[in-house]
Amino acid sequence: xxxxxxxxxxxxxxxxxxxxxxxxxxxxxxxxxxxxxxxxxxxxxxx
Amino acid sequence: xxxxxxxxxxxxxxxxxxxxxxxxxxxxxxxxxxxxxxxxxxxxxxxxxxxxxxxxxxxxxxxxxxxxxxxxxxxxxxxxxxxxxxxxxxxxxxxxxxxxxxxxxxxxxxxxxxxxxxxxxxxxxxxxxxxxxxxxxxxxxxxxxxxxxxxxxxxxxxxxxxxxxxxxxxxxxxxxxxxxxxxxxxxxxxxxxxxxxxxxxxxxxxxxxxxxxxxxxxxxxxxxxxxxxxxxxxxxxxxxxxxxxxxxxxxxxxxxxxxxxxxxxxxxxxxxxxxxxxxxxxxxxxxxxxxxxxxxxxxxxxxxxxxxxxxxxxxxxxxxxxxxxxxxxxxxxxxxxxxxxxxxxxxxxxxxxxxxxxxxxxxxxxxxxxxxxxxxxxxxxxxxxxxxxxxxxxxxxxxxxxxxxxxxxxxxxxxxxxxxxxxxxxxxxxxxxxxxxxxxxxxxxxxxxxxxxxxxxxxxxxxxxxxxxxxxxxxxxxxxxxxxxxxxxxxxxxxxxxxxxxxxxxxxxxxxxxxxxxxxxxxxxxxxxxxxxxx
Numbered sequence: 001x002x003x004x005x006x007x008x009x010x011x012x013x014x015x016x017x018x019x020x021x022x023x024x025x026x027x028x029x030x031x032x033x034x035x036x037x038x039x040x041x042x043x044x045x046x047x
Numbered sequence: 048x049x050x051x052x053x054x055x056x057x058x059x060x061x062x063x064x065x066x067x068x069x070x071x072x073x074x075x076x077x078x079x080x081x082x083x084x085x086x087x088x089x090x091x092x093x094x095x096x097x098x099x100x101x102x103x104x105x106x107x108x109x110x111x112x113x114x115x116x117x118x119x120x121x122x123x124x125x126x127x128x129x130x131x132x133x134x135x136x137x138x139x140x141x142x143x144x145x146x147x148x149x150x151x152x153x154x155x156x157x158x159x160x161x162x163x164x165x166x167x168x169x170x171x172x173x174x175x176x177x178x179x180x181x182x183x184x185x186x187x188x189x190x191x192x193x194x195x196x197x198x199x200x201x202x203x204x205x206x207x208x209x210x211x212x213x214x215x216x217x218x219x220x221x222x223x224x225x226x227x228x229x230x231x232x233x234x235x236x237x238x239x240x241x242x243x244x245x246x247x248x249x250x251x252x253x254x255x256x257x258x259x260x261x262x263x264x265x266x267x268x269x270x271x272x273x274x275x276x277x278x279x280x281x282x283x284x285x286x287x288x289x290x291x292x293x294x295x296x297x298x299x300x301x302x303x304x305x306x307x308x309x310x311x312x313x314x315x316x317x318x319x320x321x322x323x324x325x326x327x328x329x330x331x332x333x334x335x336x337x338x339x340x341x342x343x344x345x346x347x348x349x350x351x352x353x354x355x356x357x358x359x360x361x362x363x364x365x366x367x368x369x370x371x372x373x374x375x376x377x378x379x380x381x382x383x384x385x386x387x388x389x390x391x392x393x394x395x396x397x398x399x400x401x402x403x404x405x406x407x408x409x410x411x412x413x414x415x416x417x418x419x420x421x422x423x424x425x426x427x428x429x430x431x432x433x434x435x436x437x438x439x440x441x442x443x444x445x446x447x448x449x450x451x452x453x454x455x456x457x458x459x460x461x462x463x464x465x466x467x468x469x470x471x472x473x474x475x476x477x478x479x480x481x482x483x484x485x486x487x488x489x490x491x492x493x494x495x496x497x498x499x500x501x502x503x504x505x506x507x508x509x510x511x512x513x514x515x516x517x518x519x520x521x522x523x524x525x526x527x528x529x530x531x532x533x534x535x536x537x538x539x540x541x542x543x544x545x546x547x548x549x550x551x552x553x554x555x556x557x558x559x560x561x562x563x564x565x566x567x568x569x570x571x572x573x574x575x576x577x578x579x580x581x582x
Contacts, residue, residue: 002246004216008182010239011209013175015131017168024135031111032076037051040068 048077080110087119096123096204096234114144121153127234128203130157130167170200177209186213204234211243220250381405382419385426396437399430404460408467427467435464439475442482451486458482473503477512484515493519 015023048057051073055065063070087102103120106113121136134157137150157164173196180189193210196203207230214223224247230240275282385402388395403426411423438461445454458479465475480495492515499512 002212002215002243004212007212011178011181011205013178014129014171014205015135016171016175017131017134017164020131020135020138023131024138027135027139029111029139031107032079032109033051033073033111036072036076 048074076109080106080108080113080116082106083109084113084116084119087116087123090236091119091123094232094234095236096127097237099123112143114140114148114150117143118149118153121150125153126202128170128200128206130200131171166199170196170203173199174203174206174209177206181209181213186216189213201229202233204230204237204240207233208237208239208243211247215243215247215250218250220247223247224251379419382423382426386422389426389430393430396430396434397441399426400434400438400460400464403427403430403434404463427464431464431467435461435468435472435475437461438464439478443478446478446482446485449485451482454482455479455486455488471503473499473506473508473512476503477508480512480515484519489519 049055050057050063050065050068050070052068053063053066055063057070057074058064061071061074062068083102083106087099087106090096090099090102100120100123103116103123106116107120110116117136117140121133121140123133124130124136125133134154137153140150141148141154157167173192177189177192177196180186180192190210190213193206193213196206197210200206207226211223211226211230214220214226223243227240227244227247230237231244234240275284381402385399385406388398388402392398406423411420415423438457442454442458442461445451445457458475462475462479465471476495476499480492480499483489483492483495496512496516496519499506500509500516503509
């Protein structure tokens with residue numbers, strides 16, 4: 001049996017156009033490649 | 048693929064040929080990213096949009112520079128109605144690769160239509176408002192808002208899901224199912240949609256039946272169809288399927304004809320009827336105007352006919368007055384009859400008097416022709432005096448016999464002929480007056496006496512008439528006439544008195560003496576000289 005209140009919590013407000021710029025700037029674009037490069041850099045520095 | 052350290056193009060080796068950096072792990076990461084991209088692409092191809100989003104996000108977690116994955120993610124977001132999220136991905140994609148990027152086209156397609164962009168923004172705001180209504184337990188308002196949102200952006204999966212959830216909360220399962228079916232058509236394997244749909248089907252009790260029926264259908268199709276593989280495609284060719292013929296075709300034709308007739312009746316006919324009505328109105332107007340003109344003409348002609356009929360009647364009356372039964376003139380006939388009677392027997396005065404008496408003297412004097420007048424005058428000249436004498440004698444005889452009616456008619460004729468003589472004899476009129484008096488027609492008698500006094504005052508008869516008037520109690524008139532006679536011509540009175548005395552003494556001694564006495568007594572205060580002579 002579906003609980004309406006619980007299900008409602010799964011819905012989030014959509015992004016409005018005015019908020020798009022902030023969302024783009026604040027998006028965390030770090031990927032696995034960045035993590036790998038960072039780890040390799042740290043390893044080199046330790047050597 | 049390029050080296051993350053120096054940017055050189057990598058080879059199949061696990062190290063960079065340019066800088067010698069170890070790129071084995073880096074290459075694996077790139078491969079995993081590509082693998083997720085391919086997975087996402089496959090899911091997107093079968094409309095598993097939510098699954099595609101998951102795969103594409105994973106792809107971007109491994110390689111943020113996977114432009115194809117990012118562009119596809121934006122496209123999937125756009126397809127699910129989340130336009131702002133799509134725009135965000137495309138903008139990032141464009142920043143990562145400024146040239147030769149499909150994101151350019153997507154962004155241009157949206158930004159080139161500001162109205163659509165504004166509409167999209169409105170739908171997003173309304174969706175957020177509906178979500179707030181839900182959180183505030185204003186579910187009716189939320190449903191209304193969501194209906195508006197979905198009318199503007201029917202691909203917003205979240206909107207359909209939220210509306211379905213509201214319907215499910217209101218236990219409107221059929222409506223909820225419709226919304227969830229729409230969701231499934233956009234995003235086939237959305238977990239939320241499938242969860243809700245399962246619940247709805249369970250509540251409607253159609254899950255097992257649907258599953259059973261679909262299995263039967265598949266089995267029936269398998270039995271009635273030939274399935275074979277053609278390359279990558281599976282071709283299912285149905286058996287025992289015939290084109291509709293015979294009764295079905297006739298039925299379709301009949302339905303088509305009925306639809307055509309209905310269209311004519313409801314679309315074409317009213318316009319034609321209106322046109323015909325307008326034409327009829329115009330014609331009716333023209334006919335009415337013509338009818339008015341003709342009515343006026345008929346009234347005019349009727350008036351003319353009436354006038355002509357009246358004129359005809361007048362003329363007919365005039366003609367009837369002039370003509371007799373046989374079409375001959377009464378007047379001419381009377382005169383001709385007189386002439387005939389005279390020619391037949393000149394001594395037959397009575398017959399001559401009868402016919403000549405009937406001749407209209409007014410006609411003779413005013414309208415008759417010269418020949419008519421000459422004949423009339425000639426007859427009067429020839430027989431007038433004789434007839435007058437004869438009628439006078441006959442009238443007097445009738446008086447003596449006390450036949451006053453005959454006397455009156457006879458004496459009227461006598462007086463008629465006497466009048467037409469050059470010197471009328473007032474005695475005839477006096478005799479007629481006496482006949483009137485004796486017959487009891489006092490008024491006519493007085494009138495005759497007065498006529499004598501007025502017209503023949505110089506005659507002896509005037510004295511007698513005056514006496515008779517006195518007898519009849521009309522002394523005032525007599526006095527007035529006597530006064531008039533006396534004052535106008537005293538000399539003539541004297542002579543008349545002399546003549547009267549001389550003529551009447553031997554004939555009517557006592558009566559005349561009495562009349563003279565009466566006249567003298569009446570006239571004494573005025574005419575002393577006349578009285579003296581009379582005495």
